[in-house]
Amino acid sequence: MMNEIHSVCVYSASSTKIDPAYFEAASELGTLLGQAGISLINGAGNMGLMAATADAALAAGGEVTGVIPHFMVEQGWHHQKLTRLIEVDDMHQRKRTMARLSDAAIALPGGCGTLEELLEIITWKQLGIYLNPIVILNTKGYFDPLLQMLDKAVDEHFMRVQHGNIWHVAQTPREALELIHNTPLWDPSIRKFAAI
Helix, strand or coil: CCCCEEEEECCCCCCCCCCCHHHHHHHHHHHHHHHHCEEEEEECCCHHHHHHHHHHHHHHCEEEEEEEEHHHCCCCCCCCCCCCCEEEECCCHHHHHHHHHHCEEEEECCCHHHHHHHHHHHHHHHCCCCCCCCEECCCHHHHHHHHHHHHHHHHHHCHHHHHHHCCCEEHHHHHHHHHHHHHCCCCCCHHHHCCC
């Protein structure tokens, strides 16, 4: 049974000095979301993969909701052509709001901020707080070292084997969309396995 997906939270980089392949994948994902009528939820940035995904989704007729702290708006870091802009007090509220508004999460390549968002949503799912699909879009093998680290955490019993099903890995944007539709919702009873 396919999941009913109306909105997807996309974590991604704001850097502009990255390989064009990352921009191509981000734009393709945005286009696919827009064409499918799936709302994009992101951090409202006006640069990098965040902007590329949003611009492509909008160009394809989709809707984009950006969530951003006041201090970033004051710096002029926000995308000004989104369907909806939600200003929040801080980074913690930003992440909570993005998760609350989404039926799934997809992580694109990024730096510390993106990695932190991805690991936090994985932790929330491990604890039964977030039950929706989480997909890592592994463009150019960017996430290979992180995936190896997560495997090591399981191998060394810092995480249970069951926790390896919290996230799924896609190689292409189209595969990422297929995974969010086909990955079963998480059973909240898994939280009893949070402790090893």
